Amino acid sequence: MTKCTICHHREHAAIDLAIARGVSVLALSRRYKVSTDSIYRHKKAHLPPTLRAKLIAGPDLDIDLDKLRETESQSLLANLVALRHRLFASLDTAEECGDGTMISRLAAQLHNNLEITGKLLGDLGIGSTATINNVLVMPAYVEMRVELVKALEPFPEARQAVAAVLRGIEHKAADAIKADKREFAS
Numbered sequence: 565m566t567k568c569t570i571c572h573h574r575e576h577a578a579i580d581l582a583i584a585r586g587v588s589v590l591a592l593s594r595r596y597k598v599s600t601d602s603i604y605r606h607k608k609a610h611l612p613p614t615l616r617a618k619l620i621a622g623p624d625l626d627i628d629l630d631k632l633r634e635t636e637s638q639s640l641l642a643n644l645v646a647l648r649h650r651l652f653a654s655l656d657t658a659e660e661c662g663d664g665t666m667i668s669r670l671a672a673q674l675h676n677n678l679e680i681t682g683k684l685l686g687d688l689g690i691g692s693t694a695t696i697n698n699v700l701v702m703p704a705y706v707e708m709r710v711e712l713v714k715a716l717e718p719f720p721e722a723r724q725a726v727a728a729v730l731r732g733i734e735h736k737a738a739d740a741i742k743a744d745k746r747e748f749a750s
């Protein structure tokens with residue numbers, strides 16, 4: 565029986581974490597100068613799914629659970645925040661290993677996560693620094709916006725102008741929500 569190159573690698577903890585987070589074998593092989601075969605072998609023999617899941621979950625997250633447990637949407641928020649921490653951690657790993665495919669996949673997931681969290685925070689009324697930001701992500705606003713743009717259908721120029729203004733405001737609001745949320749989460 566030959567000894568496992570990965571298990572005896574100086575940076576085997578980092579490699580295990582990267583594998584668990586989904587870095588491609590090819591990227592790992594380049595980054596750590598080991599053969600793809602040895603990574604495949606190690607992954608199969610020494611890194612079972614349960615161990616991988618444990619590595620991904622990481623240390624307990626620092627969230628105000630009493631506050632978040634109150635309602636269902638708040639526990640959904642806790643999940644979103646927890647997921648985002650994991651996505652950011654994975655993004656670090658992907659960048660560290662230079663896995664471009666993984667970076668763009670994670671970037672898209674993070675974008676979704678931020679969007680959903682932003683909406684949820686708006687619904688919950690968290691982020692009191694600017695009331696207008698919350699108004700913009702409330703379901704009622706979305707309805708109003710849809711109806712407004714629909715009503716302007718016979719006037720394409722006006723509709724375009726209004727839509728452009730709304731997009732501008734929403735873009736600013738989204739950035740503000742992201743800033744708020746980071747404060748809330750960390």
Ligand SMILES: [Zn+2]
Nearest residue numbers: 568571606610
């Ligand atoms: Zn091994």
